[in-house]
Amino acid sequence: MHKSLSLPIIVVVLVSAALAWWLWPRPPKDMGAGGFGEPQAVVVETAVAEEREVTPTLESPGSLRANEDVIIRPEISGRVLAIRFDEGQRVQKGATLVELDDSVYRAEVNKSRVNLDLARRNHDRARDLLEKQLGSVRDQDVAEAALESAKADLALAQARLDKATLRAPFSGIVGLRSVSPGDYVAEGQDLVRLVDLDTMKVDFRLPESVLRLVGDADAVTVLPDALPGETFAGKVYAIEPAVTETGRSLTLRARIANNEVRLKPGMFARVRLAASQPVRGIVVPEAAIVPGAEQPAVFRINTGRAERISVALGERGPGWVQVSEGLAAGDVIVVAGQEKLRDGAAVTVAGAG
Secondary structure, eight states: OHHHHHHHHHHHHHHHHHHHHHHSOOOOTTSOTTSOOOOOOEEEEEEEOEEEEEOOEEEEEEEEEEEEEEEEOOSSOEEEEEEOOOTTOEEOTTOEEEEEOOHHHHHHHHHHHHHHHHHHHHHHHHHHHHHTTSSOHHHHHHHHHHHHHHHHHHHHHHHHHHTTEEEOSSSEEEOOOSOOTTOEEOTTOOOEEEEEEEEEEEEEEEEGGGHHHHTTOOEEEEEETTSTTOOEEEEEEEEOSSOOTTTOEEEEEEEEEOTTOOOOTTOEEEEEEEOSSOEEEEEEEGGGOBOOSSSOEEEEEETTEEEEEEOEEEEEETTEEEEEESOOTTOEEEEEOGGGOOTTOBEEETTOO
């Protein structure tokens, strides 16, 4: 009985083993005998890193300021008699902005003129008497001194009278006034702001390490953050003579035409300045750069395998980018097919052989 049951069991075991062998997955033909061989090489396109001269573009944050910017303040105290401008409008140089009550100052001018007229007649009389030998030289000197004093008094009174009228020191746009007719203003009180926006200035700093590249370069490109996509051409006209001790940087100032008044004082902008002389550097096609979360990289071919190399980028141009760190001239790098690569993967160069 025991022997008759063992035979069917053996048959079932053999059939199960044969079925399992038949259904067991086979390794691909391109793998080794054990089923774990090397995968097929990735086909890529390559280029050679070159060393050539590039013209660096120095970039720095900058701050825009008006060509001229003043707060109109009176030099004397008094009551506001009239306001002769419209807020936010353009005024010409010398235009009257604010008039203060000048009645007292006019009276002083009139009094000074009368005293000057009297001093002039006394001077003439003393001169005639001296010529006729009826007067003394001392009387002539006293009369002449009195005449000069009267002239000075009139000039002083006239200066005080002129200060009662506040005029635009240059052509520009007036801001919002802070006083009204009838207000009493003190000496030095803020009345209104006047700015010249036809030309703008931009201040920016460059580290002392790149000053050798500046030379006589003066053309700048200004990119305001408030006006994305727009650029403005400018020219450096002044450089601070001393390097700052804290940041070890040099301040440069450029002028920008602002005919349409799109630029405003206080705007933040990026300033680009092309170096005055080229420098030698490693250049690769822009397509070779693999963007990374931490640092850009390239795949370099080394004995038939892709080697991922982190790089530091420098200048850019049409279709090329400078690599300041990570590569050497003559390195073969991948420019197409990077999406299929991993570090150490086998590669085949398209068209090779």
